[in-house]
Amino acid sequence: MKFQRHREEIVLFDAAGKPLESWVEIRVHPVTGETSRIIHVPLKKVTLPDLKGMAAKTREGCPFCPEQLSHATPRFREPFLREWPMKQGESVLIPNRFPYDRYCALIILTEDHYVPLDAWDVQRIMDGLSIAQEFLRRVMDHDTSTQSFSLNWNFAPHSGSSILHPHLQLSAGSFATNRARRLLDASYLGMLKGRDIIAEWIEAEQTEGARWCGQIGLWHIILAFAPRGRFFEINLIHESLGSFPALEEEDLETLAKGVRNALNFVTAMGFVSMNLSLFSPLRNEGTFHPIVSISPRACIGPFQISDISFQMLIDEFFALFLPEEVARRFQNSLAS
Numbered sequence: 152m153k154f155q156r157h158r159e160e161i162v163l164f165d166a167a168g169k170p171l172e173s174w175v176e177i178r179v180h181p182v183t184g185e186t187s188r189i190i191h192v193p194l195k196k197v198t199l200p201d202l203k204g205m206a207a208k209t210r211e212g213c214p215f216c217p218e219q220l221s222h223a224t225p226r227f228r229e230p231f232l233r234e235w236p237m238k239q240g241e242s243v244l245i246p247n248r249f250p251y252d253r254y255c256a257l258i259i260l261t262e263d264h265y266v267p268l269d270a271w272d273v274q275r276i277m278d279g280l281s282i283a284q285e286f287l288r289r290v291m292d293h294d295t296s297t298q299s300f301s302l303n304w305n306f307a308p309h310s311g312s313s314i315l316h317p318h319l320q321l322s323a324g325s326f327a328t329n330r331a332r333r334l335l336d337a338s339y340l341g342m343l344k345g346r347d348i349i350a351e352w353i354e355a356e357q358t359e360g361a362r363w364c365g366q367i368g369l370w371h372i373i374l375a376f377a378p379r380g381r382f383f384e385i386n387l388i389h390e391s392l393g394s395f396p397a398l399e400e401e402d403l404e405t406l407a408k409g410v411r412n413a414l415n416f417v418t419a420m421g422f423v424s425m426n427l428s429l430f431s432p433l434r435n436e437g438t439f440h441p442i443v444s445i446s447p448r449a450c451i452g453p454f455q456i457s458d459i460s461f462q463m464l465i466d467e468f469f470a471l472f473l474p475e476e477v478a479r480r481f482q483n484s485l486a487s
């Protein structure tokens with residue numbers, strides 16, 4: 152597999168006639184064919200929200216804190232989801248009062264109202280993933296028409312989260328999201344031609360080495376060649392074909408460690424907010440490698456400019472960091 156990139160060198164002149172050199176690199180996602188642009192623009196200071204102050208202001212009356220949770224939460228109608236609340240360690244799964252799919256749940260990850268991005272322990276993340284798996288297995292068993300699911304995490308307000316208390320969002324139904332469909336379809340179409348595109352992608356990254364940051368268990372840690380988001384995107388890609396609901400406990404634990412390491416690195420890069428999404432088939436285990444994607448989020452400058460602009464309408468992202476430079480820093484942080 153060859154990574155496709157097109158670099159444009161651009162020269163302008165300043166008012167005094169002196170050349171101003173710049174460049175843009177248009178990169179093609181190795182699986183979906185989507186393009187991203189790496190742009191040569193200096194990063195202005197990101198605005199870090201006062202999350203401690205926000206935690207103090209929002210703690211009282213928080214619907215996810217233990218004292219509210221027991222009596223203020225709706226229940227599922229389906230008999231196979233009636234066992235309530237579903238719990239694992241500190242993680243509690245509840246219905247999402249504002250559903251966006253046939254089955255829509257929130258997984259409250261901690262009893263603590265606020266956990267900084269670099270203060271996560273593996274067990275808490277693993278319990279959240281494990282309860283998500285249990286929920287999906289029940290849905291699959293009892294509603295055979297479900298075909299897809301989506302597992303996501305908005306962390307802190309600049310990521311789009313409205314409640315600071317840490318929680319995952321989990322949904323299942325008949326229709327995959329756009330990004331999941333593009334990834335899954337591309338891998339499936341490759342299979343029909345006798346190719347495992349994601350295995351080829353992992354192998355090519357490992358051979359080139361510029362963005363591959365090692366393995367944790369069977370998960371490969373790779374800085375996305377064609378990232379989504381304003382800054383960079385970390386991918387954890389499973390070495391084998393499979394699905395999230397069918398992952399073994401050991402795989403969940405190494406995934407949780409990989410996520411914890413990624414969150415620590417995102418913090419070390421100066422961010423306090425991020426989005427995480429997990430891509431996997433619900434049922435078909437032979438056509439895709441589960442992938443987790445993590446991208447930092449931040450507002451910029453004193454006026455808190457959003458990190459997403461018209462990019463949301465054109466469905467293409469302009470990243471400010473070279474993935475290879477970020478990977479070098481991630482590799483060094485893992486080595487130290």
Ligand SMILES: [Zn+2]
Nearest residue numbers: 213216264316
């Ligand atoms: Zn809370």
